[in-house]
Amino acid sequence: MSNIVFIATSLDGYIADKNNGIDWLHTLPVADDLYMEFEQHMENVDALVMGRNTYELVASFDMDWPYRKPVFVLSNSLSEIPFELQEKVSLITGELNEIVVQLKTQGFENLYIDGGITIQHFLAQDLIDEMIITTIPIVLGGGIPLFGTLDESLMFKCIASHCDKVGMSQQHFVRQR
Numbered sequence: 674m675s676n677i678v679f680i681a682t683s684l685d686g687y688i689a690d691k692n693n694g695i696d697w698l699h700t701l702p703v704a705d706d707l708y709m710e711f712e713q714h715m716e717n718v719d720a721l722v723m724g725r726n727t728y729e730l731v732a733s734f735d736m737d738w739p740y741r742k743p744v745f746v747l748s749n750s751l752s753e754i755p756f757e758l759q760e761k762v763s764l765i766t767g768e769l770n771e772i773v774v775q776l777k778t779q780g781f782e783n784l785y786i787d788g789g790i791t792i793q794h795f796l797a798q799d800l801i802d803e804m805i806i807t808t809i810p811i812v813l814g815g816g817i818p819l820f821g822t823l824d825e826s827l828m829f830k831c832i833a834s835h836c837d838k839v840g841m842s843q844q845h846f847v848r849q850r
C-alpha cells in the first residue's frame with residue numbers, strides 16, 4: 674500500500690521550465706533500463722492520482738491516452754471529463770487523506786501521484802511513501818518546482834541509484850517514518 678511519485682526533474686529541481694514547457698525532458702535519449710523502470714512502476718501501481726494541470730497537458734497531446742491504469746484527476750474547477758476519456762479518467766476532490774483511504778478501499782492500493790502542486794500537497798500531509806526521481810542534467814534556472822515549503826522536514830532513504838551512459842540519473846527513495 675504505497676503512494677508513489679515517479680517524476681523527472683532538472684538538476685535544479687524543476688519539473689517544467691519557465692514557459693511550462695517539458696521539451697527539455699527529451700534532450701537526451703531515454704536508455705532502455707530507465708524505460709524499463711517506468712514500465713515496472715506502471716505495472717506496480719493500481720491507479721494514478723493526477724493534478725488537473727498535468728491531466729490537461731497530457732490530454733492535449735496529439736496521441737492516444739497513454740495510461741492503461743485508471744486515472745483520478747484532482748480538481749475543484751473541472752466539472753466533466755470528455756466522453757472519450759470517461760471510462761479511463763474520473764474527477765475527484767476533497768481531503769487527500771480521505772481520498773487515499775477511499776481509493777484503497779476500492780482496491781487501488783498503490784497509487785502513482787503526479788503533478789507538482791499535487792505532489793507538494795501529498796508531501797505536506799506526509800502521504801508520499803516512495804519517490805523515484807530521474808534527474809535530467811540541465812540547470813533550467815526557473816520553472817515549476819517539484820518541492821515546496823513544508824512545516825516539517827521528511828526523511829527518505831535512497832534504496833537504489835543509477836547513472837546511465839547518456840548522463841541521466843535515477844534515485845529511488847523510500848520514506849523513513
Ligand SMILES: NC(=O)c1ccc[n+]([C@@H]2O[C@H](COP(=O)([O-])OP(=O)(O)OC[C@H]3O[C@@H](n4cnc5c(N)ncnc54)[C@H](OP(=O)(O)O)[C@@H]3O)[C@@H](O)[C@H]2O)c1
Nearest residue numbers: 680681688689724725726727747748749750788789790791
Ligand atoms: N517532469 C515531469 O516528469 C512532469 C510530470 C508531471 C507534470 N509535469 C509538469 O508539471 C506541470 C503541472 O504541474 P502543476 O504543479 O502545475 O500542477 P498539478 O499538480 O498537475 O495540478 C494542480 C491542480 O490540481 C488540482 N488539485 C491539486 N491538489 C488538489 C486537491 N487536494 N484537491 C482538489 N484539486 C487539487 C487543482 O486544480 P483546480 O485548479 O482545478 O482545482 C490544482 O490547480 C505541467 O507543466 C507538467 O508538464 C512534469
